[in-house]
Amino acid sequence: MRSALLLAAFVAAPFPAVRHNRLVRAEPGVDATVVKSPGQIRLWFTEPPELAVSSIKLADAAAKPIPTGNVKATDDKTSIAVAVMTPLPAGKYTVTWKTAGADGHVIKGSFGFTVGT
Numbered sequence: 001m002r003s004a005l006l007l008a009a010f011v012a013a014p015f016p017a018v019r020h021n022r023l024v025r026a027e028p029g030v031d032a033t034v035v036k037s038p039g040q041i042r043l044w045f046t047e048p049p050e051l052a053v054s055s056i057k058l059a060d061a062a063a064k065p066i067p068t069g070n071v072k073a074t075d076d077k078t079s080i081a082v083a084v085m086t087p088l089p090a091g092k093y094t095v096t097w098k099t100a101g102a103d104g105h106v107i108k109g110s111f112g113f114t115v116g117t
């Protein structure tokens, strides 16, 4: 029902003036190289992310999923995070995320980071 209402709103206003929620910062950073395995993956957005539709997934260079905790709120309302359950060996990793802002539009993206020197 909610999605039908959202769709109707979208069709009625094909050129919405509102800006969708956007990723503004990440830790580890987008395309960053970190020396130490991160204890968590944390993302910041332009507006508070909807926790219920949020996911943060981590995979190694072979696209094998790396175990993480559940997506959780942080002390900053524009940020969400997941714990990384095991130390990451040196290598390249991909973070794939999904969330929504107050307007309910789902946004998603992915970025890489490297552990090692």
Ligand SMILES: [Cu+2]
Residues within 6 Å of the ligand: 018, 019, 020, 021, 101, 103, 104, 105
């Ligand atoms: Cu939007």
